[in-house]
Amino acid sequence: MAGRxxxxxxxxxxxxxxxxxxxxxxxxxxxxxxxxxxxGRHASYxxxxxxxxxxxxVDDADRLIAxxxxxxxxxxxxxxxxxxxxxxxxxxxRVRVRDLASGAESWEPYDHLMIATGAVPVRPPLPGADARGxxxxxxxxxxxxxxxxxxxxxxxxxxxVGGGYIGLEMAEAMVMRGLDVTLVDAAEQPMTTLDxxxxxxxxxxxxxxxxALHLGEPVEGFDTDxxxxxxxxxxxxxxxxxxxxxxGLGVRPGSGLAxxxxxxxxxxxxxxTDRRMRTRTERVWAAGDCAQTRHLVSGAPVAIPLGxxxxxxxxxxxxxxxxxxxxxxGVVGTAISKICSAEVxxxxxxxxxxxxxxxxxxSAAVESTTRAGYHPGATRMTTKLVVERRSGRLxxxxxxxxxxxxxxxxxxxxxxxxxxxxxEMTGLDLAYAPPFAPVWDPVLIAARKAAERVERDMYDxx
Amino acid sequence: MAGRxxxxxxxxxxxxxxxxxxxxxxxxxxxxxxxxxxxGRHASYxxxxxxxxxxxxVDDADRLIAxxxxxxxxxxxxxxxxxxxxxxxxxxxRVRVRDLASGAESWEPYDHLMIATGAVPVRPPLPGADARGxxxxxxxxxxxxxxxxxxxxxxxxxxxVGGGYIGLEMAEAMVMRGLDVTLVDAAEQPMTTLDxxxxxxxxxxxxxxxxALHLGEPVEGFDTDxxxxxxxxxxxxxxxxxxxxxxGLGVRPGSGLAxxxxxxxxxxxxxxTDRRMRTRTERVWAAGDCAQTRHLVSGAPVAIPLGxxxxxxxxxxxxxxxxxxxxxxGVVGTAISKICSAEVxxxxxxxxxxxxxxxxxxSAAVESTTRAGYHPGATRMTTKLVVERRSGRLxxxxxxxxxxxxxxxxxxxxxxxxxxxxxEMTGLDLAYAPPFAPVWDPVLIAARKAAERVERDMYDxx
Numbered sequence: 001m002a003g004r005x006x007x008x009x010x011x012x013x014x015x016x017x018x019x020x021x022x023x024x025x026x027x028x029x030x031x032x033x034x035x036x037x038x039x040g041r042h043a044s045y046x047x048x049x050x051x052x053x054x055x056x057x058v059d060d061a062d063r064l065i066a067x068x069x070x071x072x073x074x075x076x077x078x079x080x081x082x083x084x085x086x087x088x089x090x091x092x093x094r095v096r097v098r099d100l101a102s103g104a105e106s107w108e109p110y111d112h113l114m115i116a117t118g119a120v121p122v123r124p125p126l127p128g129a130d131a132r133g134x135x136x137x138x139x140x141x142x143x144x145x146x147x148x149x150x151x152x153x154x155x156x157x158x159x160x161v162g163g164g165y166i167g168l169e170m171a172e173a174m175v176m177r178g179l180d181v182t183l184v185d186a187a188e189q190p191m192t193t194l195d196x197x198x199x200x201x202x203x204x205x206x207x208x209x210x211x212a213l214h215l216g217e218p219v220e221g222f223d224t225d226x227x228x229x230x231x232x233x234x235x236x237x238x239x240x241x242x243x244x245x246x247x248g249l250g251v252r253p254g255s256g257l258a259x260x261x262x263x264x265x266x267x268x269x270x271x272x273t274d275r276r277m278r279t280r281t282e283r284v285w286a287a288g289d290c291a292q293t294r295h296l297v298s299g300a301p302v303a304i305p306l307g308x309x310x311x312x313x314x315x316x317x318x319x320x321x322x323x324x325x326x327x328x329x330g331v332v333g334t335a336i337s338k339i340c341s342a343e344v345x346x347x348x349x350x351x352x353x354x355x356x357x358x359x360x361x362x363s364a365a366v367e368s369t370t371r372a373g374y375h376p377g378a379t380r381m382t383t384k385l386v387v388e389r390r391s392g393r394l395x396x397x398x399x400x401x402x403x404x405x406x407x408x409x410x411x412x413x414x415x416x417x418x419x420x421x422x423x424e425m426t427g428l429d430l431a432y433a434p435p436f437a438p439v440w441d442p443v444l445i446a447a448r449k450a451a452e453r454v455e456r457d458m459y460d461x462x
Numbered sequence: 463m464a465g466r467x468x469x470x471x472x473x474x475x476x477x478x479x480x481x482x483x484x485x486x487x488x489x490x491x492x493x494x495x496x497x498x499x500x501x502g503r504h505a506s507y508x509x510x511x512x513x514x515x516x517x518x519x520v521d522d523a524d525r526l527i528a529x530x531x532x533x534x535x536x537x538x539x540x541x542x543x544x545x546x547x548x549x550x551x552x553x554x555x556r557v558r559v560r561d562l563a564s565g566a567e568s569w570e571p572y573d574h575l576m577i578a579t580g581a582v583p584v585r586p587p588l589p590g591a592d593a594r595g596x597x598x599x600x601x602x603x604x605x606x607x608x609x610x611x612x613x614x615x616x617x618x619x620x621x622x623v624g625g626g627y628i629g630l631e632m633a634e635a636m637v638m639r640g641l642d643v644t645l646v647d648a649a650e651q652p653m654t655t656l657d658x659x660x661x662x663x664x665x666x667x668x669x670x671x672x673x674a675l676h677l678g679e680p681v682e683g684f685d686t687d688x689x690x691x692x693x694x695x696x697x698x699x700x701x702x703x704x705x706x707x708x709x710g711l712g713v714r715p716g717s718g719l720a721x722x723x724x725x726x727x728x729x730x731x732x733x734x735t736d737r738r739m740r741t742r743t744e745r746v747w748a749a750g751d752c753a754q755t756r757h758l759v760s761g762a763p764v765a766i767p768l769g770x771x772x773x774x775x776x777x778x779x780x781x782x783x784x785x786x787x788x789x790x791x792g793v794v795g796t797a798i799s800k801i802c803s804a805e806v807x808x809x810x811x812x813x814x815x816x817x818x819x820x821x822x823x824x825s826a827a828v829e830s831t832t833r834a835g836y837h838p839g840a841t842r843m844t845t846k847l848v849v850e851r852r853s854g855r856l857x858x859x860x861x862x863x864x865x866x867x868x869x870x871x872x873x874x875x876x877x878x879x880x881x882x883x884x885x886e887m888t889g890l891d892l893a894y895a896p897p898f899a900p901v902w903d904p905v906l907i908a909a910r911k912a913a914e915r916v917e918r919d920m921y922d923x924x
Contacts, residue, residue: 014901046834046836046896046901048834048894048895048896048901049834049836049837049896052836052837052896052897057837057838058836058837058838063836064836165895296891306894307894307901308891308892308894308901308902308903309891311901311902312888312889327889328889329889331891332891333891334891334892334893335893335895336893336894336895336898337895338895338897338898345893347891347893372508372510372511374508374511374514374520374525374526375511375514375519375520376519376520404866404869406893406898407866407869407870407893407898407899408869408872409893410870410872410873410892410893410903410905411872411873411875411876413873413890413891413892413893414873414876414877414880414882414890415876417890417891418876418880418882420876420880426774427774427789427790427791428875428876428879429758429770429771429793429794429795429796429809429875429879430770430796430872430875431796431797431798431807431809431868431869431871431872431875432510432768432769432770432798433510433627433797433798433799433800434508434510434511434514435514435800436798436800436868436869437869439476439508439510439769439770439773440770440773441770441872443872
């Protein structure tokens with residue numbers, strides 16, 4: 001053995017610490033030193049859990065923390081909080097590091113570098129966007145700040161900007177805390193990852209739980225009072241009074257540090273890696289929200305910021321760093337969310353994405369119940385399939401419903417993963433009993449309907 | 463056209479009436495006459511719903527009826543209740559039919575015959591098995607009789623014989639009706655379709671809801687009083703006082719009529735068909751519980767009495783009878799059940815079945831939560847995978863848990879259907895959000911654990 005090596009990890013969340021843990025499982029401290037840098041005050045937490053903490057569903061922010069820094073140190077992973085990487089020097093094999101408490105800087109050498117710098121929230125360059133009372137929701141510190149503001153200031157009116165997953169989950173959290181909630185989005189529908197017809201169902205559900213919804217209205221600015229505190233959100237159409245504002249405008253890959261160091265960044269803004277999570281730069285790896293991956297249906301590069309991908313990619317990188325072999329094959333774009341009683345899920349490509357990827361498509365949507373119609377607790381759900389014309393191959397699926405509806409998307413994600421056609425899907429042996437499904441499972445009914453459309457379409461001229 | 467043809471259907475439930483409906487969709491009454499014979503008083507009902515009617519979850523037996531005889535007649539399907547087919551004459555193209563009200567018999571000719579005679583309950587030739595108060599649960603009439611007995615006789619102690627799906631669902635129904643319930647089974651575990659370790663979890667759940675469970679005790683007879691009414695169930699080990707007894711001992715294919723007519727019956731006791739549901743006898747089709755099908759994992763013939771297969775097979779037969787083309791590819795053995803708060807599901811082969819099919823296997827079971835651990839409503843679940851040694855191909859899966867656990871078996875059924883290995887499964891893009899799953903989905907954790915076992919096993923000698 002050539003001597004002890006050093007793995008430096010930038011980013012102390014899902015991807016970075018999964019990689020560190022897996023590398024440690026395979027190589028002991030005498031063989032591999034592991035140092036993980038995290039600029040925040042918290043590491044190893046569930047960012048996806050923040051809305052549930054803010055909404056009071058989870059009573060303590062600590063419950064979102066999977067492992068404490070001490071637990072990592074006990075496993076010989078030197079996790080350093082409030083420590084920011086400010087420059088990568090790949091040719092020198094070192095990273096310039098700033099201690100955020102003292103401001104002191106130093107160079108940390110590495111034999112292997114794991115970049116897991118996560119995502120950067122989109123913040124519009126609008127007047128008042130930095131006012132007090134305007135909150136982002138990126139880190140656990142953001143979540144704690146919102147929680148504290150709700151407790152301390154007892155705001156009455158909340159405006160959430162952005163109708164994606166995080167915006168909707170934060171809107172729900174505010175409703176649960178008893179606020180009057182308004183959600184505003186530049187798009188004509190919430191959840192633009194869904195087709196418009198399915199997005200309309202989500203809009204109905206959101207309004208149904210008492211959230212005021214203003215769509216097609218880009219925010220133009222934020223009004224503040226003399227103390228610099230936000231008082232309202234302005235769109236072209238109206239001024240919405242607000243005691244607290246939450247920005248849920250999405251994120252982009254946090255790849256600036258990598259880009260500045262000459263590490264290749266792709267068209268999505270994410271760092272380019274191979275399936276083992278190696279960048280094109282020697283000894284440098286990347287995983288999680290800062291990295292780009294492959295969409296297995298479109299074949300295109302995508303950057304999808306989800307904890308589940310970050311964990312998987314980090315694990316793959318860590319296995320490889322530890323001397324094993326693992327690959328991350330890509331994604332099919334599965335996502336799921338719950339807003340009060342409404343459940344929403346999608347996988348694959350929606351109609352717009354499929355068209356952009358060059359597919360000619362057909363769609364079929366069916367309304368059904370989640371259980372046998374006569375069984376109490378049966379709720380309504382809508383299942384939509386997007387299918388390639390002629391071949392009948394499944395390209396994507398969307399579900400909007402209530403209790404028990406959305407997690408069914410997993411079966412569809414597996415069908416998609418395996419390139420099944422809707423015709424093949426009609427024969428699938430899915431589980432039936434009255435408390436779980438109608439005798440014809442909604443997925444099977446949708447597949448039948450889609451298969452019939454594909455068949456009829458054969459007679460049409462192109 | 464050579465003139466109007468006649469389709470005769472024996473059996474007025476899922477398979478028979480799906481076939482009739484599909485044939486009618488494709489051929490009108492001027493082209494095809496359709497007569498369906500049903501010996502019971504009810505047709506087109508959800509047999510799987512009977513326990514929910516008995517338990518009071520569904521308030522009216524009529525709610526289990528999907529379509530009334532009038533609705534079928536309106537669609538030119540001549541559905542005749544209380545009409546029993548007593549003999550098939552394939553060379554003469556006719557069926558001898560008995561009107562159960564009058565006892566009158568006649569011959570009905572056919573151009574096409576659809577046999578959908580369902581299943582026959584296993585009734586042990588034991589002393590007292592025909593006593594008053596001993597009920598089967600095969601038909602809606604059986605369910606109505608039990609419901610009536612519970613209302614009229616106000617029994618206090620129920621004994622259910624048989625710990626399969628139907629036995630457990632009936633035991634739950636009796637618990638919901640406030641009875642003291644004892645379940646007795648000759649096997650050492652309930653649900654012998656599960657491996658013993660998973661069956662033990664089901665046994666715990668059953669006892670947890672207050673059902674007394676006696677396993678490994680074959681029933682030897684039933685005691686009756688002077689009026690011929692059941693008073694107790696006797697096993698070798700004990701005498702269980704009973705005011706009402708429900709037999710849930712399973713069913714076998716109701717293929718006697720076909721066998722007597724020389725129509726081929728397979729080793730499972732089910733009628734042999736091809737994938738279009740044609741028997742080996744000219745112009746004779748079969749579908750549903752009376753027919754045998756193919757297990758897509760073992761390759762062996764199986765007879766699995768489930769409404770979902772009956773509906774699919776009936777539909778396939780009807781499409782073909784209507785001049786279309788459809789096939790039923792086979793099954794992977796998916797089943798699901800709920801007993802109070804306990805949810806149970808399985809798909810594919812269990813360890814015993816896999817060994818019988820000639821596979822060398824490994825297994826991996828993981829305990830997890832259904833949601834993120836910090837999310838309220840997270841419940842415990844156990845997921846077990848049965849995997850082929852060396853190849854790592856998934857052969858079967860079992861889930862025992864609570865709310866939100868069991869329907870996840872669908873994803874596993876699709877993985878199985880597509881011949882995925884556990885290694886491939888670890889990369890799957892399953893849906894994650896805190897209200898739906900831990901960040902590592904239970905299925906992914908189980909796949910990882912199984913994949914590690916497959917890997918380690920490579921070093922072992924055979």
